Amino acid sequence: MSENKMLPVDLPKAYRLLNHGPTVLVSAQHEQDTDVMAAAWACALELTPAKVTIVLDKSTKTRQLVEQSGYFALQVPCYAQIDMVHQLGTISKFDNPNKLEDCHTQIFYQAGFDVPLVKDSLAWLICKVIPEPYIQQTHDLFIGSVIAAWADPRVFKDGHWHFQNVEKELKSLHYIAGGTFYLIGDEVKASI
């Protein structure tokens, strides 16, 4: 999967990319400095206009870049990326300036956006920070307005995930602790 295989997601449907609670990658850039971190604490906040929340600890380089640039991207990674996701969540770029290379994280850009995106993810949401300095400082919580979204049409199309019949490598990851994740499982429907 490369940046060639991504289809736009209508913004009123963008919440569905996060609704099942996947662990995400958060990416950001200021000038030539980029970082990507893993985060389990991302959540939809509003349908229309599409908004999200993300918890960014003060110890992270990614947070610094989000504060400097006012933008971030969330991406939904998959089982094929599990080792990269775990490394991106445990290594700080403050400690290792070669973090992205060492984690084998390849980034690309969509035309018109200076926000780095992680190749081979399942979905991408570019977000503009809605400045709420008190919330950011007190609770480490950032609110983003989703300004563009895309997904890999093998797993998300027509506004719905299609995990039921995809290979294991394309299932979303749901982090617990200590390098242990769950994959998303079977589709089920309420009968009433």
Add this chain to the structure above:
Amino acid sequence: MSENKMLPVDLPKAYRLLNHGPTVLVSAQHEQDTDVMAAAWACALELTPAKVTIVLDKSTKTRQLVEQSGYFALQVPCYAQIDMVHQLGTISKFDNPNKLEDCHTQIFYQAGFDVPLVKDSLAWLICKVIPEPYIQQTHDLFIGSVIAAWADPRVFKDGHWHFQNVEKELKSLHYIAGGTFYLIGDEVKASI
């Protein structure tokens, strides 16, 4: 599963009950008035002291009760409860005062807490609202301090979920839209 089968969860591990992104039930009570709603937009916010966020739309009776009482509970429901979860997310108690009876929702209480809990769930977190009137009004976002937590030891013990070997009925639910959910799937581990 009844209220007899629940073991306390250490509060620094309570985030793990939500970390994999399950859909939750939100319950609240003011005086004799109770409500329960389903919500996909719940998230951990802090490890210690344990805090969570929950999005509560202004149209919901549950929000009114949370604002009146200053407390709510989050519970992690399972596949055995899918129809109840879907109904609790589509019926408003403002429209149907018999909502809980019609949804076959049985509540119980833990000693010392006036917060209603939903029987047969996988986990329960009782939360005290940290008042943030601006965030609540502007973003419909409530922050709760987790003051007590329990889980069904068949699926969560020693600080970890054990979904790998449980029957389908005890898997957590992850909502998408239109009555469609995913179950949590297989456990996987990063190799580095």
